[in-house]
Amino acid sequence: MEIKPVRLSYPSYTSSDRDFFDSSNNLKMSGYNRQGNRSAPAKSDNRIKHTNVGSRSDWKPNLAKNDACLDGSSCSQNNKSSVTDAASDVKNIKPIPISFDDDGNSKKVKQLGDKSETDGDDNGRLNHPVFDICPKKVSSVIKLKAPLHVLNKEKRNQSKQSMKGQNIIILGPGMVLMKGYISSVDQISIVKTCRELGISDGGFYQPGYSGGTKLHLQMMCLGQNWDPETRTYSELREFDKSKPPVIPEKFHEMVKKAIVDSNEFIRGNAVSSDERKVFPSISPDICIVNFYTKSGRLGLHQDKDESDASLKKGLPVVSFSIGDSAEFLYGETRSIDEADKVTLESGDVLIFGGKSRLIYHGVPSIVPDSAPTSLMEATDMRAGRLNLTFRMY
């Protein structure tokens, strides 16, 4: 049997990342330090590779003149040539296959020649470690169901919350939060659908940058692929040439209905003329599905890679939260200190468009074990949070 060499899109280092940093945590190669070492490339030059070797565990980005980085670290546009150098340095580092531990982090190191889930298939397509959001629990311990009164209380709370117009909050002009909007039945169905899509072609993977830094989440795109490194959309996913699954019809219906219901609320409740502007309807052609484990997070950023026309019209981004709650920051600047905070719970729908279309937002932390017990029992979802953001290019 022919064994193909393992190729990976994002190199992992063969030895501990520590080797590449000196005692002050500066990168040894190419003279980079932990600041200003990566940039989101300008739209006109997607070939520029940027790398991010520093700040991997830091949440707080360097706010001065930097662009937003999704891993929560700093980016700078100032270092184009250095950035390219770093990318070619990285090419010389032998890539190794990766796998995931129960927390969603890459862990397993396999040697070249091991036939593994990361090998290419016979058509030259590249595989990647499968990330199953609902792994079957292999346990000899019999799992006890949550007590009935706990499940009943959750049910009562959810039906209270999902009563039409009950729990909708206008966070600002063009920003509406619908608490507990998605019914528990629909939450379960979304988890099951995302699980199936997530373990199939084009499913979940842990995105990263050519420098080796990875985002602290698992991601899958529906409709079109979005590449966090080049910040561009495409038909196929570059690293394994997979085609993103289509957005299920049921998701389209839910997005449409959420916009209609939020507009009805806005019409009846907005106080200022700015707030009174309703959302245009969208037929989303992109959905980014993120799965955060309890250590997951996402740096402050803007969703601004859609077409100029879409951004100009302020076509809304519609975001579904399922599972564990998330602390969600949002604000007009990239300053964490100035950002407002809201907790997004299971079943919440957040819509931001119009004046808030380019709002900075991010997820600094996940609230562990805060998901509804009934959801976890019905789906066997691993601990964490599922988030779907729908956009129209």
Ligand SMILES: O=C(O)CCC(=O)C(=O)O
């Ligand atoms: O997880 C969230 O609530 C936000 C996700 C997000 O901002 C994104 O995918 O662009």
Ligand SMILES: [Fe+2]
């Ligand atoms: Fe976003």
